[in-house]
Amino acid sequence: MSINKKNDYQWIKIDPGKCVHCGICVNYCPRDVLAKDDNGVPYMKHRDDCWYCDVCSFVCPKNALVLKEVPYLIK
Ligand code: SF4
Ligand code: SF4
Incomplete structure (x- = not known):
């Protein structure tokens, strides 16, 4: 089974109401x-x-994407 299917656990969170x-x-x-x-x-x-790196949330023009968690090593 693939570990990268879109339904598997992910730490980015997209707000579908904001994403364009x-x-x-x-x-x-x-x-x-x-x-x-x-x-x-x-x-x-x-x-x-x-x-x-958080670039994905930084560049989102709609603030639709956030990182749900960051590993303790770089908090
Ligand atoms: S931009 Fe950075 S934080 Fe976002 S998915 Fe890519 S590597 Fe991960
Ligand atoms: S940058 Fe933001 S609005 Fe654009 S596709 Fe990504 S999450 Fe959606």
Whole structure:
């Protein structure tokens, strides 16, 4: 079973009421972690490559994306 299916646990949280499916977060992620699902909503396609850099939430023009948690090592 793949560990990167969109229904698996992810630490980014998207507010579907705010996301306008612009793809900016997908394009700016330095690790190519994110992709759009069939509805155009970003999800962590390559979750294990995430650096927790927070770029995705920083660039979102709608404040629709947040990191739910950050590993204790870099808090
Ligand atoms: S925290 Fe950084 S590496 Fe992880 S998904 Fe967001 S932009 Fe990509
Ligand atoms: S940048 Fe924000 S509004 Fe655009 S696709 Fe990503 S979460 Fe949605």
